[in-house]
Amino acid sequence: xxHYEIILIIHPDKSxxxxxIVQNYKKIIKDNxxxxxxxxxxxxxxxxxxxxxxxxxxxxxxxLEIDLNTIKKLExxxxxxxxxxxxxxxxxxxxYAETSPIAKLKDDNFDKKDTIQNKSFVNL
Numbered sequence: 428x429x430h431y432e433i434i435l436i437i438h439p440d441k442s443x444x445x446x447x448i449v450q451n452y453k454k455i456i457k458d459n460x461x462x463x464x465x466x467x468x469x470x471x472x473x474x475x476x477x478x479x480x481x482x483x484x485x486x487x488x489x490x491l492e493i494d495l496n497t498i499k500k501l502e503x504x505x506x507x508x509x510x511x512x513x514x515x516x517x518x519x520x521x522x523y524a525e526t527s528p529i530a531k532l533k534d535d536n537f538d539k540k541d542t543i544q545n546k547s548f549v550n551l
Contacts, residue, residue, distance in 0.1 A: 436513040437485040461493035464522040467530045490523045
């Protein structure tokens with residue numbers, strides 16, 4: 428079994444269906460004896476360049492341990508899924524289970540906004 432990191436860029440109009448899309452891929456991984464080490468929903472983010480006239484998209488990160496045949500199944504599924512705009516599959520040397528820097532940054536920004544709002548109420 429090999430370790431992989433997968434990033435999915437999903438059409439922004441399908442943000443409500445993210446859970447069903449992710450559950451589908453989790454089921455494929457589990458049915459093929461794979462291990463999902465990390466799953467992060469980065470939310471809607473600005474694209475670096477427009478893709479199919481879209482400026483934003485929904486990002487999902489997965490780190491998993493799975494065999495080569497299953498990764499090929501997933502790759503084919505990504506290719507033919509009309510909601511997935513782009514995908515990136517990278518082979519990595521070890522399993523990553525800790526929070527990614529982007530998710531940490533997202534959490535830090537949320538905490539800063541929360542403290543700023545609380546301070547503004549205190550000063551009133």
